[in-house]
Structures are given as C-alpha cells and as structure tokens.
Amino acid sequence: MGNRKRRFGDRKDGRLLRSLDPFYKFAPFIMKHKNDANNSFADSIEITEVDRFLKKKRAEGFPGIGMLHIFLASYCRVVSQKPALNRFVAGQRIYARNNIEVVLIVKKTMSMESGETSIKVRLEPGDTISDIYYKINAEVEKIKNGQDSETDNTAKALMKIPRIILKFCVFILNILEYFGKLPQFLVDVSPFHGSLFVTDLGSIGIPPVYHHLYNFGNMPLFLAFGTKRRVLEVQLDGSVAEKKYVDYTLVLDERICDGFFFAQVFKYLKSFIRHPQQLDIPPETIVEDVD
Numbered sequence: 001m002g003n004r005k006r007r008f009g010d011r012k013d014g015r016l017l018r019s020l021d022p023f024y025k026f027a028p029f030i031m032k033h034k035n036d037a038n039n040s041f042a043d044s045i046e047i048t049e050v051d052r053f054l055k056k057k058r059a060e061g062f063p064g065i066g067m068l069h070i071f072l073a074s075y076c077r078v079v080s081q082k083p084a085l086n087r088f089v090a091g092q093r094i095y096a097r098n099n100i101e102v103v104l105i106v107k108k109t110m111s112m113e114s115g116e117t118s119i120k121v122r123l124e125p126g127d128t129i130s131d132i133y134y135k136i137n138a139e140v141e142k143i144k145n146g147q148d149s150e151t152d153n154t155a156k157a158l159m160k161i162p163r164i165i166l167k168f169c170v171f172i173l174n175i176l177e178y179f180g181k182l183p184q185f186l187v188d189v190s191p192f193h194g195s196l197f198v199t200d201l202g203s204i205g206i207p208p209v210y211h212h213l214y215n216f217g218n219m220p221l222f223l224a225f226g227t228k229r230r231v232l233e234v235q236l237d238g239s240v241a242e243k244k245y246v247d248y249t250l251v252l253d254e255r256i257c258d259g260f261f262f263a264q265v266f267k268y269l270k271s272f273i274r275h276p277q278q279l280d281i282p283p284e285t286i287v288e289d290v291d
Contacts (some may be wrong), residue, residue, distance in 0.1 A: 017095060020094060034215050035212060039251070040051070040224075043247075044246065046274070072132050074276075077268075081283065084290075085257070091178045100195045101194035103119070104120075115141060119140065128279060130150055148279045173186070175217075193217045195221065198224075199211065210251055213252075222252075223249070224249050230243070231243050233241075
C-alpha cells in the first residue's frame with residue numbers, strides 16, 4: 001500500500017506514524033495491551049439488496065459467494081478510503097500496515113469431529129468482490145483438499161518442544177515482537193498478525209459473539225457475523241412485511257484512531273454492504289495514511 005522508502009523506526013510489516021498527535025502516541029503506554037483497549041460494536045443490516053446481488057453473482061459463475069465475501073470486500077473498500085483502519089500498535093508505537101492481511105477460521109469438513117485451522121489471505125484496497133472471491137477460494141481449496149496450513153505445521157513443530165522450554169521461547173518471541181524483529185516466516189504464518197480476523201458463525205447457524213483481541217501479535221480488529229434472521233416489520237403504509245437481517249460484531253483496538261473516526265468507518269462499512277453493486281468495481285481513488 002504505497003511505495004514509500006523504508007525509514008528508521010519502520011517495521012517489515014508497517015510504517016511508523018510520526019505525525020500523530022502526542023495523545024495518541026502516549027495512549028499505548030497507558031493501555032499496554034490490546035485487551036486494555038478493546039471496544040465492542042454491534043449492528044444489524046437488512047440484506048434484501050445483498051441477497052439479490054449475491055443471487056446475480058452466483059448466476060454469473062461465482063458459486064458459494066456469500067456474506068463473507070460481502071464483508072471482506074466492504075472492509076477493503078473502507079480501508080481504501082479510511083486507511084487508518086489498517087493501523088496497528090506494536091512496541092507501544094502506532095504503525096500503518098503495509099498491506100491488508102485477513103485471517104479466517106476454516107473448518108476442514110462440516111462435522112463435529114473435524115478440526116479447525118486458520119488461513120491468511122493478502123488482499124488489496126483496490127480489490128473487487130470478484131478478486132476477493134478468487135483469493136479466498138484458492139486458500140480454502142487447499143485446506144479442503146487435505147493440505148495442512150502453514151499455521152498448523154508451525155504449531156505442530158512448536159508443540160514438540162518441552163513446555164518449560166516452549167514457555168521461554170514464547171517469552172523471547174514477545175521480546176522480538178516488541179522490537180519488530182520477529183522472523184518473517186513466523187509473521188507470515190501467524191494468525192495473530194494481520195489486519196482483520198473474521199469468523200463466519202452464520203455458517204454454523206448461530207449469532208455472532210464478541211471475540212476478544214489477542215494480546216500477542218498486532219491484530220487490531222475482530223469481525224464476527226451470524227446467521228440470517230427474519231423479522232416482521234410494519235411499513236409506512238401500515239402493512240407488514242418480512243425482512244431479513246444479518247447481525248455482526250466488531251471488537252477493535254481503540255488506540256489506532258479516535259471514536260469519531262470509528263463512527264465514520266461504521267457508516268462507510270454499512271453503506272457498502274447495503275449497496276453491494278459498488279463492490280463490483282474498483283475504487284476511483286485509494287487514500288494513503290498520514291506520515
């Protein structure tokens with residue numbers, strides 16, 4: 001996201017923001033961990049137009065496209081216009097992330113016995129919903145075809161280490177993470193490093209939860225959305241109509257930007273979801289974060 005030259009203080013995964021107000025620079029020293037700075041947001045969105053759009057896309061050759069792709073495409077579109085949403089805090093400093101990395105939980109098969117794994121997908125602020133569909137499907141297919149994710153392989157290797165030594169290793173990893181020196185291969189496979197963690201609870205038929213942020217790593221935002229629900233609503237003419245809604249929750253690290261900014265983000269996100277045709281074309285402009 002941008003071709004700026006790397007400067008002293010920047011990390012491999014982010015650019016140090018130097019022009020922020022002192023209050024924002026100071027906040028990570030008061031709220032040292034993400035769980036000190038969790039804010040939670042919940043909303044619902046009426047999806048009549050979304051259902052029409054998804055039905056049209058499926059007919060055009062995108063089988064399985066659904067609310068997950070709508071949310072991710074809307075998120076990327078918001079980041080393209082409000083890039084501060086893609087900041088993160090590490091080592092008590094605030095950074096602009098170099099790219100968009102989304103982490104998803106994937107169930108290998110839809111059964112009680114099947115395990116879960118995570119996949120990390122790199123997206124771009126200019127991606128359309130079709131681009132995102134292909135990128136997600138490519139990673140999901142690897143898991144469904146029996147290929148273990150790099151996250152699973154790394155976890156298996158770590159769990160072979162005796163626990164007292166592993167505890168010390170994690171202590172060292174936390175120090176390396178603080179100074180931005182964590183090995184790149186670990187960052188690449190880590191589900192705790194990225195822009196957004198998403199869980200689709202609608203696929204298993206339950207409402208969304210408020211999922212905590214992980215103190216390890218630099219993930220600043222967790223999105224959960226639930227199953228579609230039907231509601232009978234009284235219309236302006238006095239008639240009663242059935243509407244469909246999807247509930248979603250966001251848990252976010254409030255240190256990356258202020259409440260007014262987040263309020264604008266929520267409005268943008270909802271607007272893109274309610275009018276999904278916008279997601280079929282790239283944004284006219286892409287805004288870059290401040291210095």
